[in-house]
Amino acid sequence: MITNPSIFEDGYLPGRLPHRDSELGQLERALEPATRGQPAEDVLIAGRSGVGKTVLAQFALERLAEAADIEWGYVRCLGRTGGTILRRILRDHPGVDAGDVHQNTPIDDLRQMLQAAGDDPFVVVLDEGDDLPDTEALDLLSANAAVSVIAICHNPDRWRARLDADQAGGWTADRQVDLGPYGTDELATILQHRARSGLPLGVIDRGQLEDIADTVAGNAREGIQSLRAAARLADERGHVRILEADIEDCYGRARQRIRKQNLRSLPFHHQVLYALVFEGGPGGVAAEALHDRYDAVADQVYHGSPKDWIEQRGRRQKLQKLIDYDLVEQEGSGYGAVYRAADREIEARVDLPAPAE
């Protein structure tokens, strides 16, 4: 039923951004100096998950890059160190030879490379800015006048609170673009566009799209993934068009797909920890039991793996990441905390030895 799968991919960039005219204008005004060879202004894009923060930034920059000669780089901050973020940015910079940027290039060298890269305006998009580990990368970027930063984050107040006083001047409220959740009608229209481009004509009607838009409460990413899931479910069930039953079940399916992708993207230690939490069943597993069981199975599970088993502190860090990725829930804290798989349908990707009696 899905005629054009790319329409429903997370990274798909639509040709238009309906209902974001004023926000787009705000962003483009801040970037405008770059079209004249001047440094653009720093901008903070804030809003809840799934409201189109990343798409807005990419849309504006693509458009500007077409009209004028603007260079820009993009990096996600989640799970990366300050140094990794800087290196990715420098590799995107046209004035820097990407081959010169190595994993262990000193930060100081990176600073010099950036200085030597020229005075042409360069725009850096820091996505998931809430997860920027420290401000070192930001300090270095803002020290260079030609570089401007578009920071994307959920919590703008916390973003500003983390910055030094001398930097905070660049992040005033008037350079903040707030993206609220879409209204039901607005999101339904967006979904209608996607349906027209990616699905056969007439397999879903406006009322159904409004149902989806309403259920996901203005979260466009969830809405689009849910629409995709509904189409897939209709296929699997042999329906010629999307029925109410498909819509009913599409939300859980959509969330599952996101979680599965998250789990797949994680390294081996995380897979082992997830398997142990999953093993705890619907009731979850207490921290103590989790550690005991890890110790018991570590030898066998890590046998043949290039990695060695890790200590308790490392396990806590991996567990935190599983929680960040919405794969594991933690109930209570400190002594007596219980970890539980967020979705019983998401199976572990490593096998554990059977528990001893």
Next chain:
DNA sequence: TATCCACCGGAATTTATGGAAG
């Protein structure tokens, strides 16, 4: 209520990895 215990998570320290210089 007072004390204990196991875990939590920030920070300091150590180890692993890999490019560069000699």
Next chain:
DNA sequence: CTTCCATAAATTCCGGTGGATA
């Protein structure tokens, strides 16, 4: 090839937290 040195990842250390126990 060996040594040096930078980063990232893992470990160690430790004060804090909040149930459990007497």
